[in-house]
Amino acid sequence: MSLQVLSKIESRCEYRFKNRELLITALTHSSYAHQTGVESNERLEFLGDAILNFVVSVEIFKKKPNENEQFLTELKSAYVNRNFLNELGKKLSLAKGLRHIGLVEPRLDQAVESLIGAIYLDGGFGPAKRFIKKFILSARIEPLHDQKGLLRKIVHDKFGTIPYYKVERIYGPPHKRTFVITVSITGTRLKARATGKTKKEAEMKAAKLLLDKIKIDHFFENL
């Protein structure tokens, strides 16, 4: 990796590493590590994920004294979810420094978490927290509603059972999978189908669709 790329990433992240090996490890995908025998960023990702969750949780707990646990959980999800962190990775130019083998469009969320772990090891808790506040908590963001959780609750209360998710089909190459999911409620004809880039995304969309159907049914019931 060129020094220029590393410097650019440091400048984007507003953090200069004492030990640049940590930054390089944070930018080493397991595909590269497995073939070359160097250390991958997976351990740093494990560490960074825990730091990120901690800082985000404490901050929103303080900032939102009147919101309940469900709101806090959904707001946290909005900050720590893969898509949001992937976009941040792009802004920080991490793709330029990421060492990998054979990935067409590498996801950068894992690299962002690894970077947080690396900053923590290099500079301690203060700089890691500063990074999270500056680049993550500063974003104007809406809570990410947990449609699956909401559907589970409503189905449990209304039908005494749980929603049933089924993978109908998976297609596309490994780096660009599409999942087709149906969700249904046993003993009823309620059903919805959705597609997504991940199993979870498809499930969330299907849950949302089914929730809408239940609401419409409920509306007619009460006419």
Place this chain on the structure above:
Amino acid sequence: MSLQVLSKIESRCEYRFKNRELLITALTHSSYAHQTGVESNERLEFLGDAILNFVVSVEIFKKKPNENEQFLTELKSAYVNRNFLNELGKKLSLAKGLRHIGLVEPRLDQAVESLIGAIYLDGGFGPAKRFIKKFILSARIEPLHDQKGLLRKIVHDKFGTIPYYKVERIYGPPHKRTFVITVSITGTRLKARATGKTKKEAEMKAAKLLLDKIKIDHFFENL
């Protein structure tokens, strides 16, 4: 709640609260809070969960420099899983102080996490970390293997698809549910069924059984 009970819990936890209201809130289940209008322990649980995950992650990251991310994740699960925390709650006599309505055998894992959140707010990060080290990280414990994750990986590599979990039946009263789960692999006859007290427990057991079957099949294939 009697002062005696609170003192006993403080002495078991080896922490004396400056603000005992925090301890009382940590011991207030949502069932009690909803009926009386007081604050439940759910926000504290949200906070405590994040602190617990952070402290456990950092400690095992440092203590196990040669283990990979999967090992760290499984070891963390062993420390933060519901059953382990529930047992700890019993040891700390939390059941005696828990305010709830209508629960036959209240789970105490949520109360333990809330307690960690309460200690953090009352005394700061130091005492919360001390509590986690003393009562959680000191336990001699084996990593909790993620059988679902392992099955997903093997099924993906071997069959190019994903395992398919189905809830066959749920029975028993709400506080003592039993879940019957089958897991299968589309396009094969491989199948396993298991029961558990939670959906996840049943799925983990079913995944373990199916993994064993795949290994046996694999053995005969290679004869």
